[in-house]
Amino acid sequence: MTVQLGREQQLAGGHWLLGAAPSLQETRATWEESGSAWLRPGVLFGAVVVRAGVVHAALGTDSPIGCAPLVDVGGPVFYSDEGFGREGAYTALVPASVALVWSVNGSLPHHRRALLEVPAPQVVMPERAGRPWWVVPLDGPGLLCDPDLLAALVKQGTGAGDAEGGPGA
Known part of the structure; x- marks a missing residue:
């Protein structure tokens, strides 16, 4: 018997995210059908939205x-x-x-309790045009981004954009 710890962590993280679903059964079904569903951040987690150009400038790639x-x-x-x-x-x-x-130029906090379209835990590559997908997949329940690392990435990207007249300018 082979244990797939990564898959188990992903499933546990997905189950945890369902705690932010307006309707557990409906959200689970929507994840299966369309690959994404609407969740309501604010209690289990918050969300920070960063312009793609800022991240691309910070990491030196446009994809x-x-x-x-x-x-x-x-x-x-x-x-x-x-x-x-x-x-x-x-x-x-x-x-x-x-x-x-949260207040870092080049990014915005997602409004508390406003619906957010979140990919299903297994969607780790772009599968359908216009649908979200995990760039950094869930690694388990309650494991969230480090705000200092996120702020540093955003500041690096806006700084690179300012220097080049790009995303942060």
Whole structure:
């Protein structure tokens, strides 16, 4: 018998996320059918949305797939083609208290209790156009991004953009 710890952690993380679902059964079914569902951050976790251009400037690449192995903020991050208005964005799951006070140029806290489209735990590559996918997958229940690492990434990206007249300018 082979134990797949990564898969077990992913399932446990997904089950934990379902605690933020308006309807447990409906959300689980929607995850299965479409690969993403609407969750309500605010108690279990908060969310910070970072413009794709900021992350790309910080990591020196312009592709979400190219960024995936480079994003290191200590917790789960997903990408959406239209997460920041009409621009792509990375959404980092952070402690709920962090999202309440977040103020770093190039990023925005997701409004507490507003619905957020979150990919199903197993969606770790872009599968459907316009649907979010995990760049840094869930690694278990309650494991969230480190706010200091996230702030450093955003500041690096906005600094790179300022220097080049790009994303942070």
